Amino acid sequence: MNPFLIPRRPWTRQCMLPLGARPGLGTAAGNWQRLQEAAGGLPVPGPATLGNQPRLSGDAACCRVTPRLDRPKPLVFSAMWVWALLPILLVLWGTVGFWLVYAMAVANGSVNVTVVFPYISTCGSDPPQSCIFGQVMNVGSFLVVWISYLRFQQVRDWGCPCALNTAGLVLGLLCALGASVVANFQQNNQLETHLFGVFLAFVVGIVYFWVQAALTQQVKPRHGGGWLGPARFCLCATGTALLVAMCALHGLGLKSEAAICEWALTQSLFLLFGLFAEDFRHIESCCVRLQGRAPSPALELGAASTQTLAL
Incomplete structure (x- = not known):
């Protein structure tokens, strides 16, 4: 199983499909339904929109949501x-x-x-x-x-x-x-x-x-x-x-x-x-420029664990 990261900031999507699997069939369709439920209303690409995506190697289909860490401009x-x-x-x-x-x-x-x-x-x-x-x-x-x-x-x-x-x-x-x-x-x-x-x-x-x-x-x-x-x-x-x-x-x-x-x-x-x-x-x-105190590694680890949801 691959983790799904729930974003708290503006985010980008990177979708990957297993080698030999067609979009909208089998694993991709089931994962898309589960991703839509877990995302809580966030837009998730459906099987129909993945038809033109290139085929990538992997063991299972997943959709990884990566936070875009935009620093505030001074x-x-x-x-x-x-x-x-x-x-x-x-x-x-x-x-x-x-x-x-x-x-x-x-x-x-x-x-x-x-x-x-x-x-x-x-x-x-x-x-x-x-x-x-x-x-x-x-x-x-x-x-x-x-x-x-x-x-x-x-x-x-x-x-x-x-x-x-x-x-x-x-x-x-x-x-x-x-x-x-x-x-x-x-x-x-x-x-x-x-x-x-x-x-x-x-x-x-x-x-x-x-x-x-x-x-x-x-x-x-x-x-x-x-x-x-x-x-x-x-x-x-x-x-x-x-x-x-x-x-x-x-x-x-x-x-x-x-x-x-x-x-x-x-x-x-x-x-x-x-x-x-x-x-x-x-x-x-x-x-x-206002600079805040950097969080400790323990706090970052705790924050990351609360954002991880296993599929």
């Missing part, structure tokens, strides 16, 4: 310009959101620019603009996480040193965490926690882009032309100078000048993120 995004839009979206979102918060703070009298020019956090401390400020920072932190991970994968595929690239990924995630902390802990409520988030967003963010500037020089081949590396280096130097000037001016009590440096530093960071659009323009596709 989800692939092939539009190259989509990934270049992520850094541009971050720049537009952050710039428009911060200046909107500033306009609302000036309009409702939360800040008085004739006395002192406000910090960004000062503009977003009081409602209702604090709600918009928090939303802008939270969405921006999510975009930073996504951009940092894409950049990490891109540099790794180009074969750059994994240690420096991994350090860049960690720094990018810490910068995103700092932006989220700034958004959710306003300076009027939790000043210490707010300042910790500012440190992660500004100081760690500048260090992150210095790492990216170093990786740009090590990428072979270089994408985006020869201007990308010097532009990233100049913006990193400008951001570093603005960060030092902001801390020094704040320590000297020059609050308006320190606030102006903070606004300029924020725009420098946005421009550095915007430069990733040129890098991401060369991403051909992004593959998202």
